[in-house]
Amino acid sequence: xxxxxxxxxxxxxxxxxxxxxxxxxxxxxxxxxxxxxxxxxxxxxxxxxxxxxxxxxxxxxxxxxxxxxxxxxxxxxxxxxxxxxxxxxxxxxxxxxxxxxxxxxxxxxxxxxxxxxxxxxxxxxxxxxxxxxxxxxxxxxxxxxxxxxxxxxxxxxxxxxxxxxxxxxxxxxxxxxxxxxxxxxxxxxxxxxxxxxxxxxxxxxxxxxxxxxxxxxxxxxxxxxxxxxxxxxxxxxxxxxxxxxxxxxxxxxxxxxxxxxxxxxxxxxxxxxxxxxxxxxxxxxxxxxxxxxxxxxxxxxxxxxxxxxxxxxxxxxxxxxxxxxxxxxxxxxxxxxxxxxxxxxxxxxxxxxxxxxxxxxxxxxxxxxxxxxxxxxxxxxxxxxxxxxxxxxxxxxxxxxxxxxxxxxxxxxxxxxxxxxxxxxxxxxxxxxxxxxxxxxx
Amino acid sequence: xxxxxxxxxxxxxxxxxxxxxxxxxxxxxxxxxxxxxxxxxxxxxxxxxxxxxxxxxxxxxxxxxxxxxxxxxxxxxxxxxxxxxxxxxxxxxxxxxxxxxxxxxxxxxxxxxxxxxxxxxxxxxxxxxxxxxxxxxxxxxxxxxxxxxxxxxxxxxxxxxxxxxxxxxxxxxxxxxxxxxxxxxxxxxxxxxxxxxxxxxxxxxxxxxxxxxxxxxxxxxxxxxxxxxxxxxxxxxxxxxxxxxxxxxxxxxxxxxxxxxxxxxxxxxxxxxxxxxxxxxxxxxxxxxxxxxxxxxxxxxxxxxxxxxxxxxxxxxxxxxxxxxxxxxxxxxxxxxxxxxxxxxxxxxxxxxxxxxxxxxxxxxxxxxxxxxxxxxxxxxxxxxxxxxxxxxxxxxxxxxxxxxxxxxxxxxxxxxxxxxxxxxxxxxxxxxxxxxxxxxx
Numbered sequence: 052x053x054x055x056x057x058x059x060x061x062x063x064x065x066x067x068x069x070x071x072x073x074x075x076x077x078x079x080x081x082x083x084x085x086x087x088x089x090x091x092x093x094x095x096x097x098x099x100x101x102x103x104x105x106x107x108x109x110x111x112x113x114x115x116x117x118x119x120x121x122x123x124x125x126x127x128x129x130x131x132x133x134x135x136x137x138x139x140x141x142x143x144x145x146x147x148x149x150x151x152x153x154x155x156x157x158x159x160x161x162x163x164x165x166x167x168x169x170x171x172x173x174x175x176x177x178x179x180x181x182x183x184x185x186x187x188x189x190x191x192x193x194x195x196x197x198x199x200x201x202x203x204x205x206x207x208x209x210x211x212x213x214x215x216x217x218x219x220x221x222x223x224x225x226x227x228x229x230x231x232x233x234x235x236x237x238x239x240x241x242x243x244x245x246x247x248x249x250x251x252x253x254x255x256x257x258x259x260x261x262x263x264x265x266x267x268x269x270x271x272x273x274x275x276x277x278x279x280x281x282x283x284x285x286x287x288x289x290x291x292x293x294x295x296x297x298x299x300x301x302x303x304x305x306x307x308x309x310x311x312x313x314x315x316x317x318x319x320x321x322x323x324x325x326x327x328x329x330x331x332x333x334x335x336x337x338x339x340x341x342x343x344x345x346x347x348x349x350x351x352x353x354x355x356x357x358x359x360x361x362x363x364x365x366x367x368x369x370x371x372x373x374x375x376x377x378x379x380x381x382x383x384x385x386x387x388x389x390x391x392x393x394x395x396x397x398x399x400x401x402x403x404x405x406x407x408x409x410x411x412x413x414x415x416x417x418x419x420x421x422x423x424x425x426x427x428x429x430x431x432x433x434x435x436x437x438x439x440x441x442x443x444x445x446x447x448x449x450x451x452x453x454x455x456x457x458x459x460x461x462x463x464x465x466x467x468x469x470x471x472x473x474x475x476x477x478x479x480x481x482x483x484x485x486x487x488x489x490x491x492x493x
Numbered sequence: 494x495x496x497x498x499x500x501x502x503x504x505x506x507x508x509x510x511x512x513x514x515x516x517x518x519x520x521x522x523x524x525x526x527x528x529x530x531x532x533x534x535x536x537x538x539x540x541x542x543x544x545x546x547x548x549x550x551x552x553x554x555x556x557x558x559x560x561x562x563x564x565x566x567x568x569x570x571x572x573x574x575x576x577x578x579x580x581x582x583x584x585x586x587x588x589x590x591x592x593x594x595x596x597x598x599x600x601x602x603x604x605x606x607x608x609x610x611x612x613x614x615x616x617x618x619x620x621x622x623x624x625x626x627x628x629x630x631x632x633x634x635x636x637x638x639x640x641x642x643x644x645x646x647x648x649x650x651x652x653x654x655x656x657x658x659x660x661x662x663x664x665x666x667x668x669x670x671x672x673x674x675x676x677x678x679x680x681x682x683x684x685x686x687x688x689x690x691x692x693x694x695x696x697x698x699x700x701x702x703x704x705x706x707x708x709x710x711x712x713x714x715x716x717x718x719x720x721x722x723x724x725x726x727x728x729x730x731x732x733x734x735x736x737x738x739x740x741x742x743x744x745x746x747x748x749x750x751x752x753x754x755x756x757x758x759x760x761x762x763x764x765x766x767x768x769x770x771x772x773x774x775x776x777x778x779x780x781x782x783x784x785x786x787x788x789x790x791x792x793x794x795x796x797x798x799x800x801x802x803x804x805x806x807x808x809x810x811x812x813x814x815x816x817x818x819x820x821x822x823x824x825x826x827x828x829x830x831x832x833x834x835x836x837x838x839x840x841x842x843x844x845x846x847x848x849x850x851x852x853x854x855x856x857x858x859x860x861x862x863x864x865x866x867x868x869x870x871x872x873x874x875x876x877x878x879x880x881x882x883x884x885x886x887x888x889x890x891x892x893x894x895x896x897x898x899x900x901x902x903x904x905x906x907x908x909x910x911x912x913x914x915x916x917x918x919x920x921x922x923x924x925x926x927x928x929x930x931x932x933x934x935x
Contacts, residue, residue, distance in 0.1 A: 079708075082831040083640055342627075349785065356784050366637070385527075
C-alpha cells in the first residue's frame with residue numbers, strides 16, 4: 052500500500068516530539084492504519100540545531116513553500132505557532148487540497164472561522180486535537196464520543212502554567228511573583244508570561260471548546276477574560292480556611308438559549324474533582340444531559356503529550372485518506388451551515404456566588420458601612436470572616452461570602468466599597484462556584 | 494437528505510434511554526450529522542409495558558427478524574444482552590450488510606473474535622462504546638485519540654456495582670453481605686450478583702480494552718479473575734491505617750513482549766487518582782509512552798449514560814454512511830490481519846507487592862514461624878502490623894506488607910502459613926500497587 056505523505060512545518064519542541072513518535076512507534080502506527088507514514092519534509096528556519104533525533108538531511112528545508120507546493124504531500128502539520136506566517140501556510144495548504152493538522156490555538160481563536168470556512172469550501176480537513184488539553188483527546192470526545200448529548204456545562208483547567216503557579220502558591224504559601232520567577236527559571240513559564248497568567252491562552256482554548264460544545268462559530272472576542280496575577284497569598288489562605296481551592300477555570304454553560312463563556316479565577320470546593328488537578332496537569336469537566344458528569348485528565352502541554360495529539364490527528368487523516376473520505380466530521384463538529392449564533396451573555400449578566408476580601412480600618416461601624424452598600428445593591432451576605440488587628444494602619448482583612456448575586460451589582464458594590472473612608476485599597480473579588488452543581492435553570 | 498434508518502432490538506432500560514435521546518435531542522443530532530435519524534423498528538418481546546416514552550405503535554414489533562430482514566434498516570442496535578439470541582441477531586445483521594451497535598460486553602468477550610471477523614469479512618462496522626465505562630468515550634480514546642501511543646499500562650474501575658459495595662464498606666464499615674443486600678434492594682446489584690462481585694463483568698470489559706490497547710484478538714479466557722466477596726471490614730480498616738483504599742481493578746500492562754491482564758482487588762495509595770473514584774462511577778487510568786498519564790472518569794452504567802454511548806455510535810455510523818465509507822477504523826482498532834498473539838503472562842508469573850493478613854494464635858514464636866516461611870519462599874517483608882489480644886481464641890490479626898515478590902512464591906507461602914499450628918483459618922491476600930508508577934521494566 053502506498054505510504055501517506057506528511058510534511059511538517061516547524062521543528063521546535065512539539066515538532067521534535069512528532070518526529071520521535073513517527074520514528075519510535077513506526078511499527079505500532081503502521082499496524083493501526085495498515086499503511087506507512089512517510090515524513091517527506093521538515094521545514095524550519097533552523098535546520099542545523101541538534102534536536103536529539105536523527106533525520107535524513109534531505110528531508111530538512113528552510114523553505115516552507117517546498118512542503119506546500121509538493122503535490123505528493125497529503126497532510127501538512129503546522130507547528131510554528133503564532134499568526135503569521137502560520138495562517139498563510141495553512142490557507143495555502145487548504146487551497147492546495149492538503150489536509151492540515153495544527154496545535155495553534157491562538158490562530159484558531161482569532162482566525163478560526165476564516166480557516167474552517169476555507170477547509171469546508173475546499174473539502175479538506177483541519178484537525179486540532181493538540182490545541183486544547185495537550186494529549187487529552189478532548190476535541191474528539193466533544194465531536195464524537197459525547198455527540199449524543201446536549202452539553203450543559205464544560206469547565207476546564209486548560210492552562211498548565213497558571214495551574215502550576217496556583218498550585219505552588221497553595222502548597223508553599225509563596226506570592227505570585229516569586230512563583231512566577233521560579234516557573235520561568237524552570238521552563239514552566241515563558242519570559243513574557245502574559246498569555247498564560249492573564250488567562251488569554253485559556254480563553255483561546257475555551258473559544259474552541261465552546262464552538263464544539265454548542266455549535267457556534269469561533270467567538271473568542273466575546274469571552275470574558277481575567278487572569279491570576281492579582282491573587283494574593285492571603286486569598287489562598289482564606290480559600291483553604293473556607294474549604295476551597297483557587298483555580299483558573301475556563302467555563303462555558305448553556306443558559307436557555309444563551310451561553311456563558313468566561314475565564315477567571317474561581318474558588319471551587321476542595322473535594323470537587325477539578326480541585327485536585329495540580330501542577331501542569333489539565334482537566335476538563337463536562338456535564339452532558341445524557342452522560343451526566345465526566346472528567347478528562349492528563350498532561351496539558353509538553354513535547355510528547357502534545358505530539359501524541361498531533362500524531363493522533365495524522366492517523367485520523369490517514370485513515371480517511373486510505374478510505375478516500377474527507378470531512379466525515381466537520382472541523383467544528385457540525386456542517387458549517389448548521390452553526391448557530393447563540394448569544395453569549397456579557398459578564399455583567401452572570402449570576403454566581405462571590406468572595407469579596409477587603410482591607411478595613413479597624414474601627415467601629417466598618418461592617419455596617421460595608422453591609423449597607425451590599426444591601427443597597429441587592430447582594431445578600433452568606434458569611435463574614437474578620438481576622439486579626441491592624442498593624443501600622445494597613446487595615447485588617449474582612450472576607451464576605453455572598454449568596455448568588457449578579458456580576459453587575461457586585462461590581463457596582465465594590466466600587467462603592469472602595470470609595471468608603473473605612474476601607475484601604477481595592478476589594479479583591481473571586482467568584483465561588485461548584486462545577487458539579489446542576490443548575491435548575493439549565 | 495435521506496434519513497439514516499435505525500432498528501433497535503431490545504427495549505429495556507438502555508433501549509428506552511436511546512429512544513429518549515433520539516426524541517429529546519433530535520435537533521442537536523440532526524445539526525451534528527446534517528441528516529435525520531429515523532428509528533424504524535423497536536423489537537422487544539414485551540411491547541405493551543409503559544416505559545415513559547411515547548412511541549408510534551407501528552414501530553413496535555415482537556419479531557426481531559422484522560428488523561434484520563428490512564432492507565431499509567442500515568444500523569441495527571442490539572441491546573438485549575446475553576449470548577443467545579443476541580449473537581445470532583448480530584451475525585445475521587452483519588451478513589445482511591447492516592452496521593451494528595451493541596453494549597453486550599459478555600458476548601464480545603466470549604464470541605468477539607467470530608463477530609469481529611464476520612464484520613471484517615462483510616465490510617461492515619460494529620461499534621461498542623457502551624460496552625465499557627458506560628458513557629465515558631474510552632473505546633474511541635483507545636482507537637483514535639491515543640492511537641499514537643504504545644500503551645504502557647491501563648488500569649480501570651469498570652464495574653460500578655463492586656465499586657459501590659467497596660465504597661459503602663469503606664465509608665460505613667459494614668461487611669460485604671450487608672452492603673450487597675442493600676445494593677440489591679436499591680437496584681445497584683442484580684438478584685444474582687455473581688457477574689459483578691466476582692469480577693467477571695470487569696474481566697469481560699478488560700478483554701475488550703486489552704485488544705484495543707495492545708492489538709491482540711479477544712483473549713477473555715486468559716484473564717485472571719478474582720472478585721471482592723472475600724474482602725472483610727478488617728482489611729478495609731487496615732488499608733485505611735496503611736494509607737490505602739481497596740478497589741476492584743482491571744489491569745493490563747505490556748511487559749517487554751508479554752502482557753499482563755488481570756482483575757482482582759488491589760490496595761492503591763489513597764492519594765492516587767483512582768482511589769477517589771467512588772460509588773457507581775467508573776474511571777480508566779491510561780499511561781501511554783507519549784501522552785504520559787491520563788484519566789477518564791464518568792458514570793459507568795445506567796440508562797442515560799449508556800444510551801449516550803450507544804447514540805454516539807449511531808452518529809459515528811451515520812457519518813460514515815453519509816460519506817459512503819465503512820471500516821475506516823476497524824472494530825479492534827487495527828486491521829484484522831495486523832492483530833498479534835502476544836503472550837499473556839499466567840498469574841503465577843506476576844510480580845507485585847502484597848498485603849497478607851492472617852489470624853495468629855497469641856503466643857510467642859508466631860512471627861518467627863511466619864517470617865521463616867516467607868524467607869524460605871524468597872519473600873521479604875516491608876512492614877508488619879500486629880494488633881490487639883485475642884478474645885475467645887479467635888486469633889489476632891497480623892498484617893505483613895511485602896516487598897516485590899512473585900505471585901507463585903506468595904501462593905506457596907500462604908499455603909504453608911495456613912498449615913502452621915500458630916495460624917487460624919486462611920490468609921487473606923490483597924495485591925498492593927500504584928497505577929501511576931512507571932515500572933522500569935516496561
